[in-house]
Amino acid sequence: MSATAVPPPAGRPAGRRDDVAPGSQTRPLVVRTAAIDLPDGGLTTLVDLLPDAKPLAWVRRGDGIVGWGEALRVTTGGETRFADADAAWQAVLERAVVRDDVRLPGTGPVAFGSFAFDATSADGGVLVVPRVVVGRRGDRAWITTISSGLGAAPTTALLDPAHRTPVTGPGAVTEADGAVAAADWPAIVADAVARIQAGRLEKVVLARDVVATTGRALDPRWLLGRLAAAYETTWTFSVGGMVGATPELLVRSEKGLVASRVLAGTIRREPGMTDDDALLRAAHLARSSKDLEEHEHAVVSVARALEPFCTSMNVPEQPFVLHLPNVMHLASDVTGVLDRPADRPGPSSLALAAALHPSAAVCGTPTAPARELIRQIEGMDRGRYAGPVGWTGSDGDGEWGIALRSARLDDTDPRRVRLFAGCGVVAASDPAAELAESEAKLVPMRWALRG
Numbered sequence: 001m002s003a004t005a006v007p008p009p010a011g012r013p014a015g016r017r018d019d020v021a022p023g024s025q026t027r028p029l030v031v032r033t034a035a036i037d038l039p040d041g042g043l044t045t046l047v048d049l050l051p052d053a054k055p056l057a058w059v060r061r062g063d064g065i066v067g068w069g070e071a072l073r074v075t076t077g078g079e080t081r082f083a084d085a086d087a088a089w090q091a092v093l094e095r096a097v098v099r100d101d102v103r104l105p106g107t108g109p110v111a112f113g114s115f116a117f118d119a120t121s122a123d124g125g126v127l128v129v130p131r132v133v134v135g136r137r138g139d140r141a142w143i144t145t146i147s148s149g150l151g152a153a154p155t156t157a158l159l160d161p162a163h164r165t166p167v168t169g170p171g172a173v174t175e176a177d178g179a180v181a182a183a184d185w186p187a188i189v190a191d192a193v194a195r196i197q198a199g200r201l202e203k204v205v206l207a208r209d210v211v212a213t214t215g216r217a218l219d220p221r222w223l224l225g226r227l228a229a230a231y232e233t234t235w236t237f238s239v240g241g242m243v244g245a246t247p248e249l250l251v252r253s254e255k256g257l258v259a260s261r262v263l264a265g266t267i268r269r270e271p272g273m274t275d276d277d278a279l280l281r282a283a284h285l286a287r288s289s290k291d292l293e294e295h296e297h298a299v300v301s302v303a304r305a306l307e308p309f310c311t312s313m314n315v316p317e318q319p320f321v322l323h324l325p326n327v328m329h330l331a332s333d334v335t336g337v338l339d340r341p342a343d344r345p346g347p348s349s350l351a352l353a354a355a356l357h358p359s360a361a362v363c364g365t366p367t368a369p370a371r372e373l374i375r376q377i378e379g380m381d382r383g384r385y386a387g388p389v390g391w392t393g394s395d396g397d398g399e400w401g402i403a404l405r406s407a408r409l410d411d412t413d414p415r416r417v418r419l420f421a422g423c424g425v426v427a428a429s430d431p432a433a434e435l436a437e438s439e440a441k442l443v444p445m446r447w448a449l450r451g
């Protein structure tokens, strides 16, 4: 694990109190949150404020938080990637000097995080504490400044459009096969189906990637603006080069209540489909035994993982159908009340995310054989795709989604990006249909890239 206090961007006046040299991470963070008036710009109100091409974001329906600059970055890896990040965050908080005049989820100190699906991944985990955070929740809005010194005061002057670099489109986009060519992927799915039919496991989620090359350096703000506007029921995110619009919430922990939106079971929605046709498809999905089986595995995995942390839980008996522009999913909102005895702190949202990951929506059932099969036959490092992505605050509350419908920007080549999609596979799965489903799941990122 490494924690680095990040120096301010080049071009800032030298010698300011918030100029932090690498290695000086022992200085406490100074955090100040103040209420602001934020003109309503609709679904993209927050992402439109982002001043540069290294955005941090977690937004839905115009609410959420965005951040920029880096006061601190923690990188982790391996099996302990969540616990190490959580411990580093706790250590930072213990010494932070905080003044929070708003006191809502997402005010005060905030760290954005993104973690690898598999402990063996080269892409590990990252927590980024921004220098500036702007948030909105209903009719309340705030700005937080974070620095390892006196730093800038929280004022709307920081939101001046004059400080924003223009958002440029990606230009012409070309695509190439990822680790496994699309044409070869159904054979991998067929292999999994055969193993499931032979009784070695019940479900596995297999994914594939495609590599896009853009004409110009990719600005994640371009993707965020388009995704936040078009996929409003999803959580649009950007953390450490992972960008997407996920419909699946791994866990939200707020004031002792936890919630998880579990998705599994999918049917495509064609462009131009009438509402009546969409409803017919939704009814078909709700009756599909193959999709109901996929869904049941995912719900059970989440309910079992949450149970030890809760005094009571509500696990719906039947899923509902979640409508997105490109697909429909079977969805269940699982909720619970955290067991928080007065004599010890409850689990942090990041600890809960770690306990829930990987759910059967992205791994399979049973978990260990499914993860092993993914390692054996999927043919790629998923990196942070299908891993937890979100944010945590100073009291441990926070929101963590599963990084789906997402892309990983290349750290060294700003014109290269990997897009991901995966599908739950059960005994009744048809490999060709799964390939078509994976194409439908690639639609949001492909669409956001092209524009």
Ligand SMILES: C=C(O[C@H]1C=CC=C(C(=O)O)[C@@H]1O)C(=O)O
Pocket: 205, 207, 248, 263, 264, 265, 266, 294, 329, 360, 361, 362, 404, 405, 420, 421, 422, 423, 424, 425, 441
């Ligand atoms: C693994 C993905 O989706 C999961 C979430 C919803 C529905 C799924 C399905 O029907 O297969 C997957 O479990 C993905 O989008 O890459």
